[in-house]
Amino acid sequence: MQKKSCVAVILALVFSLGLALSAHAEPIVVKFSHVVAENTPKGKMANKFRDLVAEQMGDKVVVEVYPNSQLFNDNAVLEALLLGDVQLAAPALSKFQKYTDVLQLYDLPFLFKDMEAVECFQQGPFGKKMLKSMMDKGVLGLGYLHNGLKQLSANSPLRVPADAAGKKFRIMTSDVLAAQFEAVDAIPLKKPFSEVFTLLQTKAIDGQENTWSNIYSKKFYEVQPYITESNHGLLDYLVVTSAEFWNGLPEDVAAGLESALAEALEYGNAESFALSEEQKQMIIDSGRTEIIELTPEERALWVEAMKPVWDEFAPAIGQDNIDAAVACNK
Numbered sequence: 001m002q003k004k005s006c007v008a009v010i011l012a013l014v015f016s017l018g019l020a021l022s023a024h025a026e027p028i029v030v031k032f033s034h035v036v037a038e039n040t041p042k043g044k045m046a047n048k049f050r051d052l053v054a055e056q057m058g059d060k061v062v063v064e065v066y067p068n069s070q071l072f073n074d075n076a077v078l079e080a081l082l083l084g085d086v087q088l089a090a091p092a093l094s095k096f097q098k099y100t101d102v103l104q105l106y107d108l109p110f111l112f113k114d115m116e117a118v119e120c121f122q123q124g125p126f127g128k129k130m131l132k133s134m135m136d137k138g139v140l141g142l143g144y145l146h147n148g149l150k151q152l153s154a155n156s157p158l159r160v161p162a163d164a165a166g167k168k169f170r171i172m173t174s175d176v177l178a179a180q181f182e183a184v185d186a187i188p189l190k191k192p193f194s195e196v197f198t199l200l201q202t203k204a205i206d207g208q209e210n211t212w213s214n215i216y217s218k219k220f221y222e223v224q225p226y227i228t229e230s231n232h233g234l235l236d237y238l239v240v241t242s243a244e245f246w247n248g249l250p251e252d253v254a255a256g257l258e259s260a261l262a263e264a265l266e267y268g269n270a271e272s273f274a275l276s277e278e279q280k281q282m283i284i285d286s287g288r289t290e291i292i293e294l295t296p297e298e299r300a301l302w303v304e305a306m307k308p309v310w311d312e313f314a315p316a317i318g319q320d321n322i323d324a325a326v327a328c329n330k
Contacts, residue, residue, distance in 0.1 A: 027059050027060060027061055027062045028060065028061045028062070028249070028253060029061075029062050029064060029087075030053075030061060030062070030063045030064070030087045030088055030257070031064050031066065031071070031085075031086040031087050031088070032046050032049070032050070032063055032064065032065045032066065032086070032087070032088040032089070032090075033066045033070075033071040033072050033077050033080070033086040033088070033089050034046055034065075034066070034067055034089065034090050035067075035068065035069045035073055035074050035077075035091075035192075035193050035194060036067065036068070036193070036214065036217065036218075037067060037068060037217040037218065038067050038068075039217055040147070040213050040214065040217050040275070041145065041146060041147050041148075041213060041268050041269070041271050041272040041275055041276075042090055042145060042147065042237055042268065043067050044267070044268060044271050044275075045090075045145055045264050045265060045267060045268025045271070046065045046067070046090070046264075047065055048263075048264040048267050048268065049063060049065075049260055049261055049264035050063040050064075050065050052260040052263055052264055053256070053257065053260045056256060056259070056260055057253070057256045057257075057260070060253060060256070061253060061256070061257065063088075066086075068194075069192075069193070069194045071085075071086060072085075072086065072089075073192045073193065073194055074089075074091040074092060074095045074172070074192070074193065075095070075173060075192060077089040077091060078091065078095070078096075078099070078139065078240070081139070081240065081241065081242050082138050082139070082242055084242065084245065087241060087242065087245050088142075088239060088240070088241055089239075089240055089241075090145060090237040090238065090239045090240070091237060091238065091240070092147075092172055092235060092236070092237055093106040093107070093234075093236055093237065093238055094106070094107050094172040094173065094174035094176075094177060095172060095173060095174075096134065096139075096238065097173065097174055097175060099134040099137045099139055100130075100133040100134045100137075101316040101317060102130055102133050102316075102317055102318060102321060103130060103133065103238070104174070104175070104176045104313055104316060104317050105130075105317045105318075105321050105322060105325060106234050106236060107174050107176035107177050107180070107233065107234075108176060108233075108309060108310050108313065108317075108322070108325075109180045109183075109232050109233050109302075109303075109306035109307070109309055110232055110233075110302070110303045110306060110307060111233075111234070111310070111322070111325055111326070112149075112234055112325065112328070112329065113329040113330075114149075114231075115146060115148065115149065115272075115273065116328075116330075117325070117328040117329045117330070118146065118234060118236065118328075119146075119269075120328035120330075121324060121325045121328045122144045122236075124324065124328070126320070126321050126324040126325075127144070130321075131143070131238075134240075135243055138242060138243050138244060139240050139241075139242065139243065140240060140241050140242070140243040140246055141238050141239070141240050142239045142240065142241060142246075142258070142261055143238075143239050143261060143262065143265045144236055144237070144238060144239075144265070145236060145237040145238075145239060145265055145268050145269065145272075146236050146268070146269045146272040146273075147211045147213060147214065147235045147236055147237065147272060147276075148211040148212065148213065148234075148235060148272055148273070148276045149211065149231040149232075149233065149234060149235070150209045150210055150211055150230070150231070150232060150233040150234065150235050151209065151210065151211070151212065151215065151227050151228060151229055151230055151231070151232075152164075152169075152207060152208075152209050152227070152228040152230045152232065153200075153207050153208055153209075153210070153215065153220060153221070153224035153226065153227045153228070153289070154167060154169075154206055154207030154224065154226050154228070155167075155203065155206050155207065155224065155225060155226070156206075156225075156226060157226045157228075157290075157292055158207070158226065158228040158230075158292065159228070159292060159294065159298050160298055160301050160302075161183075161184040161185075161301055161302055161305040161306075162184075162185075164181070164184045164185070164186040164207075165184065165185035165186060166185065166186070166187070167186050167187065167206035167207055168186070168187045168188075168189055168204075168205045168206045168207075169181050169186050169187065169188055169189065169205065169206065169207045169208055169209065170188075170189055170190075170191045170196050170199060170200075170205050170207075170208040170209075171188045171189065171190055171191075171208075171209070172190065172193075173190045174190075175313075176309060176313055177209075177233075178190070179309045179312055179313070180232075180233070180306055180309055183305050183306050183308060183309055184302075184305050184306065189205060191205075193218075196208055196218065196220065197218055197219060197220060197223065200220060200223045200224060201223045207224065208220065208224075209232070209233065210235065211235045211276060212276045212277075212279050212280040212283065213272075213275050213276050213279050214235070215227065215279075215283065216279035216280075216282055216283055217279070221283045221286065221288050221289045222286075222288050222289075224289055225288075225289055225290060226289060226290050226292060227283070227289050227290070227291050227292065228292040228294065229291060229292065229293050229294065230294065230299070230302065232302060232306070239261065239265070310322060
């Protein structure tokens with residue numbers, strides 16, 4: 001009887017050990033939700049990250065990428081992140097308004113001269129400090145991803161600010177972007193990215209602002225007869241995670257994910273400029289829309305009309321942050 005009891009104990013221990021090993025072998029699943037197509041800079045970066053993690057971390061971590069708002073749009077994904085329904089997201093910088101004021105800097109019109117200035121600021125001390133600006137809300141920034149500078153599209157030509165008066169423009173959820181369009185007497189409407197094509201197609205709105213790659217990949221150019229090459233604002237993304245999730249990872253896993261993400265972001269940012277130029281040319285070649293190039297005098301009118309928005313939001317953003325951004329315009 002005693003012998004049987006010992007055997008039973010040993011079998012129980014072996015069974016428990018097997019369960020523990022089995023549980024340990026379960027991979028950590030990282031769901032990465034985003035709203036754009038896979039052929040955009042963000043889509044390519046997310047897939048690159050997934051592949052790098054598979055190559056470098058084996059069975060420890062599995063990254064699942066959900067593009068095109070398959071799981072959540074950008075207005076819902078941050079709440080989903082904090083609830084643990086997804087582990088990574090890359091919303092546009094405009095989407096963080098209710099979590100921090102400082103990231104509103106990136107929506108200020110005509111703040112950055114070009115993408116080199118953007119890179120200068122983001123990789124400098126002020127830009128890096130912003131990554132942790134939402135820690136008190138449980139959101140941790142892991143890195144910036146470029147999409148590029150925004151253009152204006154509309155049902156009628158936009159050459160001077162007066163041309164925008166009275167027209168309805170879709171914007172992201174951002175008070176700065178609302179103020180930007182109100183500065184030229186236009187009507188800003190906060191709508192999800194996934195609805196923009198239909199809103200344009202049905203003429204429920206008159207226009208929108210976006211980068212060349214988004215205008216091309218979402219076929220906005222097919223339902224917008226005019227695109228003004230304004231380069232008036234920035235559309236970049238912030239890859240974020242839940243601080244609780246990230247801090248709960250084993251150190252080696254967190255380090256591996258951080259390394260893979262840094263490589264994926266470098267790849268995505270390198271792709272961004274080339275893709276933007278390539279898809280701009282594809283839009284031109286399609287013949288579906290007219291590209292309007294502003295003269296220096298016309299551009300100056302837009303700058304003059306929109307620049308007061310800087311002063312309006314400086315108290316919330318911090319004048320020191322704005323000054324640091326301006327200093328990057330070499």
